[in-house]
Amino acid sequence: MLKVLVVMGSDSDLPKLRSCLETLDDFGVEYTARVCSAHRTPELAHQLAVTAEEAGYGVIIAAAGLAAHLAGVLAAYTTLPVIGLPIAGGALNGLDALYAMVQMPPGIPVATVAIDGARNAALLAIQILALSSPELAAKLKAAKQEMADAVARKDQKLQDSLNA
Numbered sequence: 001m002l003k004v005l006v007v008m009g010s011d012s013d014l015p016k017l018r019s020c021l022e023t024l025d026d027f028g029v030e031y032t033a034r035v036c037s038a039h040r041t042p043e044l045a046h047q048l049a050v051t052a053e054e055a056g057y058g059v060i061i062a063a064a065g066l067a068a069h070l071a072g073v074l075a076a077y078t079t080l081p082v083i084g085l086p087i088a089g090g091a092l093n094g095l096d097a098l099y100a101m102v103q104m105p106p107g108i109p110v111a112t113v114a115i116d117g118a119r120n121a122a123l124l125a126i127q128i129l130a131l132s133s134p135e136l137a138a139k140l141k142a143a144k145q146e147m148a149d150a151v152a153r154k155d156q157k158l159q160d161s162l163n164a
Helices: 011-026 042-052 070-076 095-102 118-130 134-162
Strands: 003-008 031-035 057-065 082-087
Touching (some): 003 011, 011 082, 070 095, 082 118
């Protein structure tokens, strides 16, 4: 199965990426996590992007705050899907990072999740990989059914309490 490359702009982003990494673990998806700055280590960003496919990655998750050019830089150098994960911080509390990721020029798309939406970034990566993995697709279907069942139990509990 293809792997996920998780690249964060700073090691200070790691606490906000925990749910991403835990979700990948929960689904049994192998990943590598790296720290790379689009501005301070552009050569490393280039190297990670151009070698990702050959190294067995199928999706890249790029997490960054502030100017947040990491996802766009990685996307410029690869044909793999890149998922942007804007991290809250700075004067605009992540809005600048969100805009930097969603406002990509034509030809260099970055799929972007919510500010600090680490779990959804992982789930989107898993959905992409599941296109070529029936086993992973089955795990996703089971997880969605578990969510639906949990909502049904909560509704039943509400109904029981209102009718008591």
